[in-house]
Amino acid sequence: MTLPIYMDGHATTRVDPRVVAAMVPFFGEHYGNAASRHHQFGWAARDAVVESRSAVARLIGATSREVVFTSGATESNNLALKGVMDASRAHGNHIVTACTEHRAILDPCARLEQQGVAVSYLPVRGDGLLDPNTLASALTPATVLVSVMSANNEIGVLQPIVDLARVARSGGALFHTDAAQAAGKVQIDVARDGIDLLSLTAHKLYGPKGIGALFVRRGLTLTPLVDGGGHELGLRSGTLNVPAIVGFGHAAGLCLAEMGEEAVRMTRLRDRLWQGLRGSLTGVSVNGSMTARLPHSLNVTVDGVNGEQLLIGLDDVAVSSGAACSSSRREPSHVLQALGLPEAAAQASIRFGLGRFNTETDIDYVIEKLRSLVTRLRAPVQVFQLEDDDPELPPAWGE
Numbered sequence: 001m002t003l004p005i006y007m008d009g010h011a012t013t014r015v016d017p018r019v020v021a022a023m024v025p026f027f028g029e030h031y032g033n034a035a036s037r038h039h040q041f042g043w044a045a046r047d048a049v050v051e052s053r054s055a056v057a058r059l060i061g062a063t064s065r066e067v068v069f070t071s072g073a074t075e076s077n078n079l080a081l082k083g084v085m086d087a088s089r090a091h092g093n094h095i096v097t098a099c100t101e102h103r104a105i106l107d108p109c110a111r112l113e114q115q116g117v118a119v120s121y122l123p124v125r126g127d128g129l130l131d132p133n134t135l136a137s138a139l140t141p142a143t144v145l146v147s148v149m150s151a152n153n154e155i156g157v158l159q160p161i162v163d164l165a166r167v168a169r170s171g172g173a174l175f176h177t178d179a180a181q182a183a184g185k186v187q188i189d190v191a192r193d194g195i196d197l198l199s200l201t202a203h204k205l206y207g208p209k210g211i212g213a214l215f216v217r218r219g220l221t222l223t224p225l226v227d228g229g230g231h232e233l234g235l236r237s238g239t240l241n242v243p244a245i246v247g248f249g250h251a252a253g254l255c256l257a258e259m260g261e262e263a264v265r266m267t268r269l270r271d272r273l274w275q276g277l278r279g280s281l282t283g284v285s286v287n288g289s290m291t292a293r294l295p296h297s298l299n300v301t302v303d304g305v306n307g308e309q310l311l312i313g314l315d316d317v318a319v320s321s322g323a324a325c326s327s328s329r330r331e332p333s334h335v336l337q338a339l340g341l342p343e344a345a346a347q348a349s350i351r352f353g354l355g356r357f358n359t360e361t362d363i364d365y366v367i368e369k370l371r372s373l374v375t376r377l378r379a380p381v382q383v384f385q386l387e388d389d390d391p392e393l394p395p396a397w398g399e
């Protein structure tokens, strides 16, 4: 075991060494522009992009021509929301989303609101899930787009996207899902699941940062955010980042091949962590549904401790807390608050994001670390008092 231990897999993941190896030749050897049509350098780059696009498409059950490479899930979400709303002005001006979405959904929605789009932010149940009936009653004839994340980045719950997509579509709206946390971890099939647009990003699935994709169902029209050379079917211009795309494709292929086995191992480690915490501490509880949940994800609240001291005490374990660090103040998480947690409880929450490179030894270390830390934090303030028969006292004491 090497310290510090990384358990912040919702924030980002280590690039798998096999992915790094696949990327390296595309810096020094195959450095061509994938749009160069008249020489081998361009062809080598283009062939690699074709292969990666197909690997990403396979991961989500799409076809290659439905995959648009972007800089990541933030850009994909922006393209989906702004692109659809701009192209659909004639049909309506209403978006429906959930209040527990990532900032990369909530902020583009806020921008669209400034531009006259109406946005409904639906509440979730105590377990973090959006009830399809709640969605059904929020739809109006003006609703163009419903956007609900596949898996939550703070509490790891899996939304019932198949049901939500069915409700959205039967109400005449398109369905978009931010699958940044779910892609590569749980099975996704855009065709089977009735999804029209889907965002994903490589760095959450053991690929490099700065590369992602938007799945756009064939036949849909969106207005691009970036105009230029007409790359990516005109939806996202700019020279393709070939090494990153190669890494994304390779990472997607590995996830698809190893997902079944990895999910079993992650579930086992995650459950070992939860059982260990529950067995050694009182006053710990899970946030969000324990069944509709990513295999590697756990978010717990620890009663009776200060959130800041908790994080400071976990000095050699990389996790996140229920406080989002904004400019100066530590704001309690909007997701935990939407579940009904009071501010202090939200602050005293820890998000564990296990991953491909964690072991049982890591889990056991973290359980013991938290047990001793929380015990210490909960102990009443010690008043130092010497007792006459204290064995630690030097023999001459008191004489």
Ligand SMILES: *Cc1c(COP(=O)(O)O)cnc(C)c1O
Pocket (backbone or CB within 6 Å): 010, 011, 071, 072, 073, 074, 075, 102, 104, 149, 151, 152, 153, 178, 179, 180, 181, 201, 202, 204, 210, 212
């Ligand atoms: C990480 C994340 C994003 C942002 O992805 P980037 O590729 O870093 O832009 C968006 N949505 C969710 C749910 C995420 O977890």
